[in-house]
Amino acid sequence: MGLLRLVVVGVSEKNREGKRSARERLREQREKDRVRAKRRRGLGVAGAVVAVLGVAAGVGMVASNTGGDSGKSGSRAVAPRGATGTVIPTGKASAQKTLTVYEDFRCPGCKQFEDVFRKTVHKLQDKGRMKVRYHLVTIIDGNMGGTGSLYAANAAACAQDAGKYVAYHDVLYKNQPSETKDSYANKSKLIKLAGKVPGLDTETFRRCVEEGKHDGWVRKSNGVFTRSGYSMTPTVLLDGKSIYGDQNKPLSPRKLKRMVTEKG
Incomplete structure (x- = not known):
């Protein structure tokens, strides 16, 4: 028991x-x-x-904590010809009004802005009424992965070296791939698109794109953006005041023209 x-x-x-x-x-x-x-x-x-x-x-993306490729600091920041710090200025320097644009070439919201306002912006620049200061950003690379934002921005900086930034900038947005397809990570595609800009597809341009000559400068530009207090692309300012993205005060090409040309 x-x-x-x-x-x-x-x-x-x-x-x-x-x-x-x-x-x-x-x-x-x-x-x-x-x-x-x-x-x-x-x-x-x-x-x-x-x-x-x-x-x-009406934006393409909100910046993530990663900030795209901005954390890398291994490559030297070689600014494109005519750049002011991390800004690519276009238009006549004497223009009284300044439009500041933070854009990512992979950002669909940026394409929307460009498609709607491109003609108005060009006309105001051609008439000497407004100059534009472009800041190149790599938000989509940071949020979705890939290198298309970085490589496209570098290619645009290479076009700036050749004095053809605006034309190539417009080509990149007109041919922008789907946000989820990192097609601009293919440097051959970026070089092929240069063929749409007369005189841009040169050996110098190709080498600049393939070697990523301005990659470090683009990373620096994106770093400036992440510290700016702005978090979305596109961010559009007129004389320092945000004018795009408020549903209560929608911006139109006609309204932009009036804001630039009105006196006082």
Whole structure:
């Protein structure tokens, strides 16, 4: 009987241990499920915020914490010809009004802005009413991965070296691939598009694109953007005041023209 009691007690102890282990495993699993659910809810809220901001402002993307490729500092920042710091200035320097544009060549919201306002911006520049200061940004690379924003911006800087920035800038937006397709990471495509700008597709331009001559400068430009306080592309300012992306005060080509040409 004593031996039987020991056996029974031993089995009972094992059963209790098994039940306790099962409870512990269940508790651990529930905790893991709770953490995963919380993480999914957090990602859902973040996605919803980005979506709302995108709809409200008509922008392509909100900057992530990664800031694209801006964290890399290995390459030297070689500015393109005529650049002022990290800015590519276009138009007559004597123009009284200044439009400042932060753009990413992979950003669909930037393409939307360019498609709607391109002709108006060019006309105001040609008449000497307004100059434009372009800041090249790599938000999409940072948020979605890839290098198309960086490589396209470098190619645009190479076009600036040749005095053909505006024309090539327009070509890049007119031929912009889907945001999810990092086609501008293909440098051959960027060189092929240069053929649409008379006189741009030269050996010097090709070498500049292939070697990433201005990659470091583009990273520096994106770094300036991430520290600027602005977080979305496109960010458009007229004489330092944000004028694009407010649904309550929508901007139109006619309104932009009036803002630039009106006196006082």
